[in-house]
Amino acid sequence: MAETPPSRGGIDREFTITRVLAAPRSLVWKAWTEPEQFARWFGPRGFTTPLSKIAMDVRPGGTCEFVMVSEDGTEYSNGATYLEVVEPERLVWRDRDVDLVVTITLRDLGDRTEMTCHVVGETGGDQALAGWSSSFDKLAESLARA
Amino acid sequence: MTVDELSSTFFALADPTRRAILDRLTKGEATVNELAEPFPVTLQAVSKHLKVLERAGLITRDRVAQQRPARLRGRPLAEAADWLARYRQFFEDSFDRLEEHLRTIQNRESDDG
Numbered sequence A: 001m002a003e004t005p006p007s008r009g010g011i012d013r014e015f016t017i018t019r020v021l022a023a024p025r026s027l028v029w030k031a032w033t034e035p036e037q038f039a040r041w042f043g044p045r046g047f048t049t050p051l052s053k054i055a056m057d058v059r060p061g062g063t064c065e066f067v068m069v070s071e072d073g074t075e076y077s078n079g080a081t082y083l084e085v086v087e088p089e090r091l092v093w094r095d096r097d098v099d100l101v102v103t104i105t106l107r108d109l110g111d112r113t114e115m116t117c118h119v120v121g122e123t124g125g126d127q128a129l130a131g132w133s134s135s136f137d138k139l140a141e142s143l144a145r146a
Numbered sequence B: 001m002t003v004d005e006l007s008s009t010f011f012a013l014a015d016p017t018r019r020a021i022l023d024r025l026t027k028g029e030a031t032v033n034e035l036a037e038p039f040p041v042t043l044q045a046v047s048k049h050l051k052v053l054e055r056a057g058l059i060t061r062d063r064v065a066q067q068r069p070a071r072l073r074g075r076p077l078a079e080a081a082d083w084l085a086r087y088r089q090f091f092e093d094s095f096d097r098l099e100e101h102l103r104t105i106q107n108r109e110s111d112d113g
Helices: A025-033 A127-145 B003-013 B016-025 B032-036 B043-055 B074-080 B083-112
Strands: A014-021 A054-056 A063-069 A075-086 A090-095 A100-109 A112-121 B059-061 B070-072
Touching: A014 B083, A025 A090, A025 A100, A025 A112, A025 B083, A075 A100, A112 B083, B003 B016, B003 B043, B016 B032, B016 B043, B016 B070, B032 B043, B043 B059, B043 B070
Parallel strands: none
Antiparallel strands: A014 A112, A054 A063, A063 A075, A075 A090, A090 A100, A100 A112, B059 B070
């Protein structure tokens, strides 16, 4: 399985994370697509993703919206639109706020599952990432001067 | 930087207005009024954005002057410039929790059965 090396500084436009999970593929699929499951794990440590604030419409063109709450109670609204939904092996969505497309691929290994997460910043025809990158370039330059 | 700090940095940056505010601050400190000018948002909205940026440690605000001008804070921003790495960390963190979650629900199922 090809794997993109971890990013090494700069503004990389994609990365891949591969993990073998000790659970059958159907269970991993549910973890991504059922709010009751999703609420139990999504988000960094210290954050919660309350079930009451998850709305998922898992089909191509459908949206996923949820709120993550940090330890100090700050709420972070998130959203995405599903581009591809192929149960139980492939889930692709575009983030609402960050110009990124995320592809989750699940490979059946019997009682285990190989999960691949590919994240790519879209650049073709879309100015958003370029704008973001250039503003970071400027920031980096100004910080170097400071 | 702890994971929580990385997360707040990432989320603070995940908004076009806030990124534009930071961009403006690279040219020097500015008050809320000055920052609101180029954006189609209210002063209150800009204040809210500044709070998020301040909480994430990306800016500091003058405690003395009445206008409380905002200015960039260097270090977290330099680190956040590698923003996709932050996003990667976000997923790595989540997947650690996913592994734990899958283990938990499967143990529960085998206990029940």
